[in-house]
Amino acid sequence: MPGKYFEVLTTVFQKQAAIFESGRLWEGLLAIGQQYGLTEAQFTAAMNDAKALEGVNTRFRRAIGEDQVQVTPTFFVNGAPYEGEADVAALSKIFALAAKG
Numbered sequence: 001m002p003g004k005y006f007e008v009l010t011t012v013f014q015k016q017a018a019i020f021e022s023g024r025l026w027e028g029l030l031a032i033g034q035q036y037g038l039t040e041a042q043f044t045a046a047m048n049d050a051k052a053l054e055g056v057n058t059r060f061r062r063a064i065g066e067d068q069v070q071v072t073p074t075f076f077v078n079g080a081p082y083e084g085e086a087d088v089a090a091l092s093k094i095f096a097l098a099a100k101g
Contacts (some may be wrong), residue, residue: 008036 011032019028026047033043046052063069067076071083075091077098086094 004036008032011035 012029015028015032019025022028029047030040030043033046034040038046067074067081069081073083073085075082075086075094077094080098082094
């Protein structure tokens with residue numbers, strides 16, 4: 001799915017509550033994968049990729065341990081964390097303040 005990263009991620013975020021509430025996590029994610037052209041075999045291979053899982057777990061451990069992330073989303077601008085949802089206007093203000101130093 002090269003080139004569709006943000007489309008897929010958006011779909012996952014849009015459907016995550018329904019998938020979680022259904023209790024059918026595998027099936028819910030598989031359906032999204034298939035929506036974007038993955039076969040069940042490709043999805044299963046991706047989900048069982050030990051190297052990819054270790055990469056995700058390493059980023060997770062760093063976010064929790066080193067970066068002290070406790071809320072999603074958390075944005076870092078010049079090393080300063082900004083927690084919680086922020087629309088474009090709020091992020092623009094944060095970026096403008098950071099640019100001023």
